[in-house]
Amino acid sequence: MNLPESFRIALRALAANKARSLLTMLGVIIGVAAVILLVGIGTGVQDEVTGSLEGLGSNLLFVVPGQYEGGMGGGGAPPGRRFTLDDAETIARRVEGASAVVPVLQAGATIKAGNRSMRVVVAAGNEQGTEVFTSDLAGGRHYRRGEVQAASRVVALGDRVARELFPNQDPLGKQVTLNGQRFTVIGYYKSLGGGLGGDQDSQVYIPITTAQRLFNLNYVSTIVVKAADADEIEVVRRDIRRALLPSFGDEFTVFSQEQTLGILSDLLGTLTYMLAGIAGISLLVGGIGIMNIMLVSVSERTREIGIRKAVGARTYDILSQFVIEAVALSVLGGVFGIVLGWGGAELIAQTTPVPTNVTPWAVAMSFLFAFAVGVFFGVYPAWKASQLDPIVALRYE
């Protein structure tokens, strides 16, 4: 007997017991849908996070104090000395391949305008900040070199901040206070979009010098260096090392964009695999359901098996008939599960800020897994069926 024939027989048997087939499939449907959905969310978040970092450009280097080996996760030594604006100056002067050197400082603060107030993250840099960070002005301008040098109290607002403080108003030229100090709004940004990047919409931007006075600090947290040429990034990295060596020795680390991305990607990837694993367990449970029903089915159809054997069915014919039945259950369940999971992921992406991305890889993997579950859990009942003695089977009541 050939395979299409086995398929026909198996599908007919499944159609004869529609409700049971559907309920059995449900286990696989839920399992596959869960895998697709959770991996879709994991991948979506991963994409968004790495995407927003990639938006910064691949020719960036991040210089931080302290020694880090391998990854950010590894417990590095606490920084002995922090960077100052002078160190940024040194890099700008000594590293030829650097087209922009931006000392960065971030801190939380309360912003007020009239009787409205909110907590924001203050991000501070210099006038070259626009070269290393993505930003899109909705109105006004960035702070200028002169304002950085003079530590002027000027501020540019993220989209959400602008809207909360000045609903239906043009914020340009308005006065706000940051931790009680008065600032003039010189610009505001377009939204960087929903999802996790929404964070940047809640930031405000001021000159680094102003920030140091505002928070009464004399250091900067990171120095971001942009290489003029992405191919020369290793040269720039070496030059930064040389420039800082006299005053810092080994007590600093230069991360490239790729390294930062890699670390984050690894972390989120691990998380995605974990989600997939948990969802996979439910798929396994679905497989046990299939095995259970197949065992019931085999004993119910003992007489049928006897009849088939009496008229000439070989071991292989019976085995393939029942394996195909189990696989058809799991594969059909897999297809429904994919449709359900995919639809669910789309729905989540559209109705919540959580980004999702259902990749062909995830679809293929869960389909194959469902298939494998069907084979794995179908073989034992099918083997039992194929080993039945025809006479015993024919006599079975």
Add this chain to the structure above:
Amino acid sequence: MGDTGLARVVLETRDVSKCYYLDGVEVNALRSVDLEIRQGEMVAIMGPSGSGKSTLMHIVGLLDRPSSGEVILEGQDVSSLAPNELASLRNRHIGFVFQAFNLLSRTSALANVELPLVYGGVGGSERSRRAREALERVGLANRLGHFPSQLSGGQQQRVAIARALVNDPSIVLADEPTGNLDSRSGIEVMAVLQELNEQGITVVLVTHDDRVARHAERAVHMFDGRVSEDGPVADRIMAADEMALLPPEGATG
């Protein structure tokens, strides 16, 4: 067909014994059975309950293997073949008719008759053509799409007979084919079997009913696992004659 001396031996048992062990007790279902079935014969195997008729039928039908002795089908010793080889031989050479019909439920008459062809590797239009022909031969040309539950007992048994002969078997084995039928349907089934035998098909009929056995041309009597008597049937009953005597209750089929 009466001249058994000339016809070829289709199936033969040589010194066949079958022994069951139940809880340490030995049951000798068959003891040294020698039997020859020739091409075109219609043989009844008779005997009281427990005499080993069904056991013998299962062994000559290659559903079971003897504990000792040889079974020779079309000249080939098949007593020690593997299950899959036996399945292929059953498919090509043996047709079964059981007391309990043993049709696949929720499967049309046509599909039931096609079953041996499915496992015989016959496909497509030839398969359904041959199944149709077989159903025509048993007078069920107008019941192709019926499920067993939509057929009378006699009709179901005739579907089973069609299934048994669709593969042009060397031999049709019928175990109490009329056991579950009323006398009228029983006579109809016997008429079909006799007609097929007239057309040259070898039929072995297992029954404990003397009257049913007299439809055959030769009767083999079994007692306690042995063949006690083997000879031609003296006053053979022709089912066609019986049919004529039945009250005209409207044709079946």
